[in-house]
Amino acid sequence: MKTHAKLPSTAKSSRWHGLHLEPIWWSLFSAGGVCFAVFVPAVVLVFAILAPLGFITLDYSQIVSWYADIWGLLFTGAVICLPAFHAAHRIRHGLHDLQIGGGLLSVVICYGAAALLSVAALYGWWQLSG
Amino acid sequence: MRNCSIAVQRYLPHEHAEPFWQHFTVPFDESTSILDALNYIKEELDPSLSFRWSCRMAICGSCGVMVNGIPKLGCKDFLRNYLPRNYLASESTAAVSAAEIRIQPLAHFTVERDLIVDMNEFLVHLEAVKPYLITDAGADETPLEKHAQTLAQTNKQTPAQLAKYKQFANCINCGLCYSACPQFGLNPEFVGPAAIALAQRYNLDSRDQGKAARMPVLNGHNGVWSCTFVGFCSDVCPKHVDPAAAVNQGKVESAKSMLIQMFTGRG
Numbered sequence: 515m516k517t518h519a520k521l522p523s524t525a526k527s528s529r530w531h532g533l534h535l536e537p538i539w540w541s542l543f544s545a546g547g548v549c550f551a552v553f554v555p556a557v558v559l560v561f562a563i564l565a566p567l568g569f570i571t572l573d574y575s576q577i578v579s580w581y582a583d584i585w586g587l588l589f590t591g592a593v594i595c596l597p598a599f600h601a602a603h604r605i606r607h608g609l610h611d612l613q614i615g616g617g618l619l620s621v622v623i624c625y626g627a628a629a630l631l632s633v634a635a636l637y638g639w640w641q642l643s644g
Numbered sequence: 645m646r647n648c649s650i651a652v653q654r655y656l657p658h659e660h661a662e663p664f665w666q667h668f669t670v671p672f673d674e675s676t677s678i679l680d681a682l683n684y685i686k687e688e689l690d691p692s693l694s695f696r697w698s699c700r701m702a703i704c705g706s707c708g709v710m711v712n713g714i715p716k717l718g719c720k721d722f723l724r725n726y727l728p729r730n731y732l733a734s735e736s737t738a739a740v741s742a743a744e745i746r747i748q749p750l751a752h753f754t755v756e757r758d759l760i761v762d763m764n765e766f767l768v769h770l771e772a773v774k775p776y777l778i779t780d781a782g783a784d785e786t787p788l789e790k791h792a793q794t795l796a797q798t799n800k801q802t803p804a805q806l807a808k809y810k811q812f813a814n815c816i817n818c819g820l821c822y823s824a825c826p827q828f829g830l831n832p833e834f835v836g837p838a839a840i841a842l843a844q845r846y847n848l849d850s851r852d853q854g855k856a857a858r859m860p861v862l863n864g865h866n867g868v869w870s871c872t873f874v875g876f877c878s879d880v881c882p883k884h885v886d887p888a889a890a891v892n893q894g895k896v897e898s899a900k901s902m903l904i905q906m907f908t909g910r911g
Contacts, residue, residue: 529905529908531905532864533902537869537898537903540895610872
């Protein structure tokens with residue numbers, strides 16, 4: 515009688531069997547989704563609405579000194595890097611849904627753009643903090 | 645009794661090469677369901693119409709059809725839902741032709757005849773996720789011996805343990821979520837919403853030890869990762885199973901399972 519298929523017992527052959535990168539993209543997408551929902555609206559409210567309309571006044575040099583600290587790194591990750599990967603993942607799957615992409619080229623362009631944006635933002639923080 | 649216009653998409657492969665629309669006028673009141681209308685057509689107007697049905701109370705899951713392009717259970721959907729609110733009360737009969745209800749076979753499945761589709765395309769995916777209790781005890785025994793042993797065991801479960809999976813256990817295998825899922829439409833190899841919900845149902849069951857046997861199917865590209873979270877599966881589910889939530893929980897489990905496999909060699 516046929517029993518349930520079991521994974522190969524040797525560690526080397528089973529360790530990488532069936533693995534792919536999708537969980538990594540999805541994890542970045544999930545984390546970015548939380549940041550998009552929680553942090554981005556607050557940032558937009560403060561920097562794009564309250565400050566320009568004069569409800570609050572921002573001290574530029576004070577902000578720069580905060581940003582140069584660890585808070586700037588957290589801000590960059592939560593407001594730029596993770597939301598960028600979230601958007602890249604959504605655009606890639608949107609292309610798949612519309613049947614005009616979603617394959618390797620879309621992967622390279624979407625996540626490549628998110629990675630470039632992230633690296634540029636992190637480099638900016640590095641320059642300020644250094 | 646008022647009358648209502650209904651168009652049914654017919655497919656009779658031995659008589660016509662292509663599907664065609666047939667129009668009927670059906671009497672109805674507030675309690676006439678789509679299934680009642682189909683039965684009226686078969687009994688009074690055209691006995692050649694074919695469709696599946698059994699229980700008439702949203703339990704058997706066999707009367708799924710597309711109504712105006714949305715997957716519905718024929719017995720749980722009513723003609724009154726598709727007509728102007730004042731139509732039943734009004735004296736005018738002019739609205740009969742104005743509001744025609746279109747009934748088609750479930751989308752994304754192969755049509756065998758009229759409203760009958762090949763449900764095997766869904767059942768193979770359901771079977772692939774092993775939707776039954778798997779226990780480690782007696783791994784060398786035949787399935788029959790194992791079944792007898794399972795029956796002999798007492799499986800205790802607290803209400804809290806039951807609550808973890810109860811919602812996903814309400815699935816009646818009607819296949820509406822597969823008709824609603826654009827990913828299943830693009831890729832018939834996708835395991836799909838109901839099968840993933842059932843896999844999650846057994847993975848969450850405290851009496852089950854078969855998670856390791858199910859995860860390879862869910863981990864693959866055609867497993868949970870084919871879902872792009874459209875969420876229409878949960879909208880159309882007649883039993884409020886919320887398969888989209890099961891798929892998302894499955895993604896967390898799959899990510900964990902693949903990470904564990906990468907480090908330990910076992911999923």
